[in-house]
Amino acid sequence: MLLTTLLAVWIIAISVWPLARLFLEALAPGQTGAPLGLMAEVLSARSTGRAFWNTLGASAASVAISAGLGVTLALLTGLFQLRGRIAMTFLILSPLLIPSQTMALAWIELTGATSPILGPLGLAPPPGRTNPIYSGAGIALLMGIEHMPLVFIATRAALRAVPGDLIEAARIVGASRRVILVRVLLPLAAPAALAGSVLAFAAAVGNFGIPALLGIPGRFPMLTTQIYQRLNGFGPSVAGQVAVLALLLVALALGALALRKLILLRLSAPLPAGAPTVPLDAGALRPVLEAGVWAVLLLIAVLPMLALLATAFSPALGVRLSGNSATLANFADVMRNPAAMRAIGNSLRLSLLAALICSIVALPFAFLAVVQKSRAVRVLDWLVDAPWVVPGTVVALAMILAFLRPLPLIGSLYGSFAILLLAYLARFLPLILRPVLAAAESAEPALDEAARILGAPIWRRIILILAPGVLPAMSAGALVLVMTAVNELTLSSLLWSSGNETIGVMIFALQYEGNSPAAAAMAVLSVGLVLSITLALDRLAGWLPPGTLPWRE
The missing domain is CATH 1.10.3720.10 (MetI-like)
Known part of the structure; x- marks a missing residue:
């Protein structure tokens, strides 16, 4: 006891x-003493509406990216006998290991005018032009990549739960790999992928590191950065106002989690126990699939970190990194x-x-x-x-x-x-x-x-x-x-x-x-x-x- x-x-x-x-x-009365007056004042403010819709729009767009990448990579690495699948999986999950602010900083260095990767290739934006990553689209892209592993893990787990007997039965009746994928595997994995996507939305709503480094200089306010800027500027005196903004975040996150639970309860189907699914032989397509996966991982996981590393060793911004200029x-x-x-x-x-x-x-x-x-x-x-x-x-x-x-x-x-x-x-x-x-x-x-x-x-x-x-x-x-x-x-x-x-x-x-x-x-x-x-x-x-x-x- x-x-x-x-x-x-x-x-x-x-x-x-x-x-x-x-x-x-957040439920305190406003300046006039009216019940819930503080909430009404904050919710009716134009800045609140802008931050709310920016948060909703960027988070929804990021989910589309997370779902597209996560489901595709889960299917390719989970269903086909690709070489180096452990290394692929580690790189796919690497956004979970890299903090939001570090990922944002890496992409800033990759896509900026002084990019050590794109600059030598002539692909960097010209000097004086604003880095395109400082935008709502840039925020959505990076949040989509960061939360992609949530969809990947959910989809990959669902694919592993499919009994191999189902795949074998489809093969016996003459189903091709495409039919097995479209008619058997995707319908069974869809509820988990959808639940993972909703979880990615909940994570995006509460993300601070990426909106802070990209949204504040890009003048794209979101709820998390608006809370930070108000508290940073006015201190605890505005605690009641930002508490209302915090309730908006809670409502969005809890709504997403409730939807996820509903999806799992209503759409998921119990599967009979059986032998685990054996990865399919990709045949002549295997080199193409492997090249495609490595190309995506190179873009989303490797190049940004190389740009960050190159910037860390550069003597100054704009100086091309070489063996002679590299410095500690x-x-x-x-x-x-x-x-x-x-x-x-x-x-x-x-x-x-x-x-x-x-x-x-x-x-x-x-x-x-x-x-x-x-x-x-x-x-x-x-x-x-x-x-x-x-x-x-x-x-x-x-x-x-x-x-x-x-x-x-x-x-x-x-x-x-x-x-x-x-x-x-x-x-x-x-x-x-x-x-x-x-x-x-x-x-x-x-x-x-x-x-x-x-x-x-x-x-x-x-x-x-x-x-x-x-x-x-x-x-x-x-x-x-x-x-x-x-x-x-x-x-x-x-x-x-x-x-x-x-x-x-x-x-x-x-x-x-x-x-x-x-x-x-x-x-x-x-x-x-x-x-x-x-x-x-x-x-x-x-x-x-x-x-x-x-x-x-």
């Missing part, structure tokens, strides 16, 4: 109360920059502390939810996902409203390292809790029952019985959390203060002040850090349940 109470207090304090405080702020000066400048080094240290501390604390919370949570089947903890399980489901901008604003006023014995947490940590703990707890719960569900219940009969206390049953079984899943979740949090920008952009900078904030700030080479160098360092964590996670593949690492076959 005590353990359940402590978990309830923790979840309510960092997840439920801040979001509830946000909703209460930008990296040296970053290393000598106290704020940059402080940002790296802060990001590592925040991500590691969040991983440690969330792991400590996840163990007793899984024990109470799975082993003891506590109804109260099952209810808490629903509440845990709230800060992950709603956009990060909303979570950051909720933290400001909840912890702006001084707390007993603590004071105000606004502008402190602690508020950043609390936001990370609330936002990223599901990344560890979900795999730990899944691992606990598959554990042998007789072991805990035997320990209980022998009189072992709860803490010993958690540490000695449950923990060893869920340790691989918890380790993988912790590494995913660190990999996600170390380059986080959405929360940090609203919660950071002098001395509490993060890597994402520094990349954004360096690019915003016009120091592209230093921003590129900082971004390259951050990508290297994420790839190092990814390699460490890949080393755990042998101890993890199948499917934990999506780039592994």
Whole structure:
């Protein structure tokens, strides 16, 4: 009972109360004292309408790109015997590993007038012309690429679930590869692809990094950037107004997630168990299909990062990179920059502390939810996902409203390292809790029952019985959390203060002040850090349940 109470207090304090405080702020009366007056004032403003429709339009356009790329790549890599499928899959999923602000910066360098890739080919825009990526179309393109893996993963999983017996039956009756694809596989994978597309829309609505780096200089406001600019310009005094904007984001995201659940319930069909689907032989088309996949991956995953890398090694913007001009000066400048080094240290501390604390919370949570089947903890399980489901901008604003006023014995947490940590703990707890719960569900219940009969206390049953079984899943979740949090920008952009900078904030700030080479160098360092964590996670593949690492076959 005590353990359940402590978990309830923790979840309510960092997840439920801040979001509830946000909703209460948005429902406040306006200047005239009319009920819901503040909401009416903000929603009727012309700037709100423009940001809302820009958000809706760019997100919808990005979904078309995500769906087209994700479904096509899933079909090609999932159905045909293509060489190098593991490498292809890793590059397809790479947008999940690259932070939004780094991806935006890479495309800025690729498509700008000083592009180290397009410039030598004569394809870069002429000097003085605005980079075409600074537009609503550019935002939609990049968000579409970033969220494409969500559609790819859903479609690929649906294709793998198709029993091989169905394919074999179609072959026996003389169906061609085209007929099998169009009449059998696509109808079965369509609900999952549609659900993944809706999930991509929800992610696009809450995206901040890409709209911030492209939309602010391109004068294309979206809801997330409008919240950032208002808070950045006027501070907590406009918290009520931006809370209304945050509710718009929540409504769009929750509407999309509700639609996704409806699609899965109404359109998905249960499939009989059977042998897994054997990839089809592409025959003479295999070289063409392989070339097509590699060409797409070269464009969306490789060339932008090469442009970013080239900018990081360039002595100055506009100077063509060569063996003689390449320099490490930008990296040296970053290393000598106290704020940059402080940002790296802060990001590592925040991500590691969040991983440690969330792991400590996840163990007793899984024990109470799975082993003891506590109804109260099952209810808490629903509440845990709230800060992950709603956009990060909303979570950051909720933290400001909840912890702006001084707390007993603590004071105000606004502008402190602690508020950043609390936001990370609330936002990223599901990344560890979900795999730990899944691992606990598959554990042998007789072991805990035997320990209980022998009189072992709860803490010993958690540490000695449950923990060893869920340790691989918890380790993988912790590494995913660190990999996600170390380059986080959405929360940090609203919660950071002098001395509490993060890597994402520094990349954004360096690019915003016009120091592209230093921003590129900082971004390259951050990508290297994420790839190092990814390699460490890949080393755990042998101890993890199948499917934990999506780039592994």
